[in-house]
Amino acid sequence: MASATASRRLRERLARERLILDTARRMLAELGYLGLNMDRIAEAIEYSKGTVYQHFSSKEDLIAALCADTAAARAEMFRKAASYDGTTRERLMAIGIADAIFIRRHPDHFAVESILDLSSVIDKITDERRDRWVAIKTAKMDVLTRIVQDAVDAGDLVLPEGVPLCAPLYGMWAQAVGHSRISSMAPMPHFAGVDMNAVLWTNYNRMLDGYGWKPLTSDWDYQASAERISTTVFGEPSPAGSLT
Amino acid sequence: MASATASRRLRERLARERLILDTARRMLAELGYLGLNMDRIAEAIEYSKGTVYQHFSSKEDLIAALCADTAAARAEMFRKAASYDGTTRERLMAIGIADAIFIRRHPDHFAVESILDLSSVIDKITDERRDRWVAIKTAKMDVLTRIVQDAVDAGDLVLPEGVPLCAPLYGMWAQAVGHSRISSMAPMPHFAGVDMNAVLWTNYNRMLDGYGWKPLTSDWDYQASAERISTTVFGEPSPAGSLT
DNA sequence: GTCGAGAATTGACGAGTCGTCAAATATCGA
DNA sequence: TCGATATTTGACGACTCGTCAATTCTCGAC
Numbered sequence: 001m002a003s004a005t006a007s008r009r010l011r012e013r014l015a016r017e018r019l020i021l022d023t024a025r026r027m028l029a030e031l032g033y034l035g036l037n038m039d040r041i042a043e044a045i046e047y048s049k050g051t052v053y054q055h056f057s058s059k060e061d062l063i064a065a066l067c068a069d070t071a072a073a074r075a076e077m078f079r080k081a082a083s084y085d086g087t088t089r090e091r092l093m094a095i096g097i098a099d100a101i102f103i104r105r106h107p108d109h110f111a112v113e114s115i116l117d118l119s120s121v122i123d124k125i126t127d128e129r130r131d132r133w134v135a136i137k138t139a140k141m142d143v144l145t146r147i148v149q150d151a152v153d154a155g156d157l158v159l160p161e162g163v164p165l166c167a168p169l170y171g172m173w174a175q176a177v178g179h180s181r182i183s184s185m186a187p188m189p190h191f192a193g194v195d196m197n198a199v200l201w202t203n204y205n206r207m208l209d210g211y212g213w214k215p216l217t218s219d220w221d222y223q224a225s226a227e228r229i230s231t232t233v234f235g236e237p238s239p240a241g242s243l244t
Numbered sequence: 245m246a247s248a249t250a251s252r253r254l255r256e257r258l259a260r261e262r263l264i265l266d267t268a269r270r271m272l273a274e275l276g277y278l279g280l281n282m283d284r285i286a287e288a289i290e291y292s293k294g295t296v297y298q299h300f301s302s303k304e305d306l307i308a309a310l311c312a313d314t315a316a317a318r319a320e321m322f323r324k325a326a327s328y329d330g331t332t333r334e335r336l337m338a339i340g341i342a343d344a345i346f347i348r349r350h351p352d353h354f355a356v357e358s359i360l361d362l363s364s365v366i367d368k369i370t371d372e373r374r375d376r377w378v379a380i381k382t383a384k385m386d387v388l389t390r391i392v393q394d395a396v397d398a399g400d401l402v403l404p405e406g407v408p409l410c411a412p413l414y415g416m417w418a419q420a421v422g423h424s425r426i427s428s429m430a431p432m433p434h435f436a437g438v439d440m441n442a443v444l445w446t447n448y449n450r451m452l453d454g455y456g457w458k459p460l461t462s463d464w465d466y467q468a469s470a471e472r473i474s475t476t477v478f479g480e481p482s483p484a485g486s487l488t
Numbered sequence: 489g490t491c492g493a494g495a496a497t498t499g500a501c502g503a504g505t506c507g508t509c510a511a512a513t514a515t516c517g518a
Numbered sequence: 519t520c521g522a523t524a525t526t527t528g529a530c531g532a533c534t535c536g537t538c539a540a541t542t543c544t545c546g547a548c
Contacts, residue, residue, distance in 0.1 A: 005516075009524095032364025038506065048527045053507065117358060117425065120276025134430060141434045160488045163446060164438045170426075171447035177425050178418030181361065186378060190385045194408045202407060203415035206454030207447060244404045249545075253495095282535065292498045297536065 017055050019045050025066055029108050033063070033115050060124040063115055064133065070109045071136050074102045077234075082143045084233055086225070088151035089213050092172070093222065094229045095144060096204060099176060100197070100239035101230070110180040144169045157213045171207050175200060198241030201226075205243060217243075261299050263289050269310055273352045277307070277359050304368035307359055308377065314353045315380050318346045321478075326387045328477055330469070332395035333457050336416070337466065338473045339388060340448060343420060344441070344483035345474070354424040388413045401457045415451050419444060442485030445470075449487060461487075 023044050028036050038059055042049040056062040081098035084091055103109070116122050122130065148165050151157040159167070179200050182188075205217050223243045230238040267288050272280050282303055286293040300306040325342035328335055347353070360366050366374065392409050395401040403411070423444050426432075449461050467487045474482040 033362050034364040050527055114361060118277055120278040138433060141432060145434060163488045166434050166438060167443045167446055170443050174419045174422030174426060178422035181421050182418060188385060189382060190389060190410050194410060199411045199414050202411055203451060207451040210450030210454035244407050294498055
């Protein structure tokens, strides 16, 4: 039965790929991009370097795989969050909460992703992996765009003439990206003692209030929503801090 | 007269440093971080590699110098913008405009800065240069915090209990950072045909409206403000696009 | 004009890493 | 047991970084 052998082979291959990924993730967190070393990885997993290159075409390709690994988990959390049954603004909030919980679960994901943002790095990964990477991002945007569309259809949100559907999303996305970058920089004295995570949430709400996305903060207890979403969808306490 | 010789020496040294920086910037834009090569720089400027290392202690140190180079120009533009004589919200807007014009003038600055954000890279630069880098960032935050303080003092802005002064700044900063990062990624189909720069400005205004920072968008022509600030302070057309 | 001490410049070199590939080894059905 | 096929190996070539002993240059003193 040839297929039994083939299936075992595949299983072993996947297990080894997992081993490489886990080892690389640990090393990357510890030593950074420049410290990550293919020879050391090979040594750590007790295979030769050639075998590592059977799985990943280059060091950068391996990093991209690390990224895709957590990004898949992130996309799944997005999907789950989007199915939350509430107002359109609560559903958008659910995505934000999904992301915040994701960050709590995978604190070093964005440090890895920021390596890939260097154009000279992304140029070195295989085409399939790059395509998959773009597909994941696109799927997330689809989920989000759908929520805005629903809000407009339901009359919760009225976008002024000339403002595209993606505008409020873009505001949240840019803030989330900026937040994760700033968090990974050297701490600024101006932010000492301030819960920047709570500030991020405050700013989300201020912006959506500015768009007039109903129900407004003044008419709804979003603190309670955050707790409800967190526990219902993810079974965890809210990551949003105290909203204002 | 020994000082004449010394002064000429210094001048020559500075000129060569300029030459190295300009060459490196061009190469970095063209070939990316991984493509940038100390031997090639030395060859291009027609000096030896050892001489390049007289100026910069490592490849990463050179990149940090590139960054500091434009960052100094940016800080100067911030300072100029902050002195604009208008409402507190216009003054904040002036900073945003300064930054947008800066991006227009130095389109590849953030690509360079993002290299430095990799922790394993910043670890390799000299202490003085790192300190200078942090000092520039801090100075910019000082300018901004001052504007928010003035707004609160003037009664233009009332921050709810528990919201720190830096909150609205953080929202703008995070969006600016996120925007520059997203812009340098592979283009998303959801944004095709949309002027993301105009969207960024829309979002700034929505958020500040959400904070109730007076005068609100509904009571003031910020389009006109943008044009006025751009021409008055920088003698250039507004980079904000059409605001909504 | 010449000299020589000290400053500036050079580029060969050691160390380290990436990615390859011919050779060695392991697997598995006949 | 055997041989064809799949898998693994690690020595190797190519490349880059950063160093430093050797070389060249500079400039004031005589």
